[in-house]
Amino acid sequence: MSPEFTLSAGGYTAVVTAHAAALRVLQFEGRDLVVPFPVGGPIPDFRGIIAAPWPNRIEDGKYIFDGVEHHTPVNEPERGTALHGLAFALDWTLKESDAASLTLSCTVGPTTGYPFVLELSASYVLDETGLHASVTARNAADVTAPYGVCPHPYLVAGSSPLDKWVLEFAADTFLEVTPDRLLPVSLAPVEGHEFDFRSPRAIGATEIDHAFTGITFDGGLARLSVRDPAGTGVGMSWDQSCPWLQIHTADKPAPIPSRIGLAVEPMTCPPDAFNSGTDLIRLAPGAEHTASWSIYAL
Template sequence: MTTEFTLNAGGYTAVVTARAAALRVLQFEGRDLIVPFSEGGPIPDYRGIIAAPWPNRIADGTYSFDGVEHQLPVNEPERATALHGLAFPLDWAPKESDAGSLTLTCTVGPTSGYPFVLELSARFTLDDAGLHTSVTARNAADVAAPYGVCPHPYLVAGTSPLDEWVLEFAADSFLEVTPDRLLPVGVVSLDGHDFDFRTPLAIGSTEIDHAFTGLAFDGGLARLSLRDPAGAGVGRSGVGMSWDQSCPWLQIHTADKPAPLPNRIGLAVEPMTCPPDAFNSGTNLIGLEPGAQHTASWSIYAL
């Protein structure tokens, strides 16, 4: 079985793995736009995966849907949560592929804690404007199913340390979380806060692992830019990401790790259809009816 797929177009190269439909490599003219991982090995820190049928975490792995209680396996034991869905351990099968495009599919469920059946399809397309990804979920069962999705790339602006990268994205609030389990507390305004990147600002020593909302959609797209000042003027100034209105939430994580682990090596940028623990709060949770479909789309490109 093919374990990964390579796409080339417009100066870009992308490598997508069958496991988790994960984006393993994305380069423009040989420059990394994401933190890669080694071929054939484990996927560290969920890099590049498609997180479905929920993004982020569910407290204690428990939730109620349509009046029925469910218990998911807890795969983040240190926080007692169910993290990043059920699609990432799966091998996705190729449906279509050529030099610049690829479609992978998988079926999620029924399984412990998720007695629903979703058919997932991830479409990757490379062109002169970057890598474009869309994920479509179809409810293949005869009951409604709870659903959410997000990508999980760690963006790389350049060779300078992350603290020097300049971040910009338009959001008006963020989700405050508990410091120990990163579970929602409440939505807080960004006015006057260190997390306010509505104007370009160096990340500095700020540590972020939070979801943002109140995103600005211009022409139907929200956008984020991440630039390395050391590359300005030499055509290597950073990386950008855009996504459609299916994702009203954005998780940002500065990839902080205790020594001796690699620390702050990339910026996780995760457009999400719903916030953390949405299976319990119901906030922006998609209730996918039998036979219904949902599609979310995003792009990554060089700046």
């Protein structure tokens, strides 16, 4: 079984697994802020993983980069896509840790469909204001590499059903997708749409598995809050390295438990960016890129 590491500070407790550098548990004063998953075994629904070197999907696992066609394995066969990168399948190595922080690292590639080499470092720090995380990628090869990243927590506002949670985040635009494969179609305004959460309102029966952009960054940070009518809540903030945000209401067919948390994924690029090139990071040899985010109790 892959090792895991427990952090605590300021009323917060976090458990991070070496496998996938995944956030398995995050609690404040004993209250879950993310949907946890059991010790050992596979990680369900990519909960808490670091999705790199691409977030979300690549259509057919195929892309062209600098004139060369690549084919990466399809791991979402029902939609025919390569989902959430490669780092989630790896055991990361502990670099340093103390009671309230740790740093894990791994090397991605070269491998089938991704003949590049990235050194990834994930940092988790707890203090009285919450969990602060970052991922740094360094291109360790001599050719430019395509890159994108996102975290994948499922936030928990409280004990009420997700339909009753009140969601707020400032994004003007969402990405319409194909209903069968969730691949990009076109951008559309949230104005007048059920995806408009620029003012706080209950999620209700709305089903979301879409990316948003046109995000407001106030003082360099974007913020999202989700609150339970019982009075608890959880917030997330992220920096301008992530101009995209995937939201998923975790809808599942019966008898699988459905809508048990809200996936909130600040992304450096949109779905299928390896094909569209939209906000795709071109990481030059020796260059680094860092994305940062925080999760905290409300």
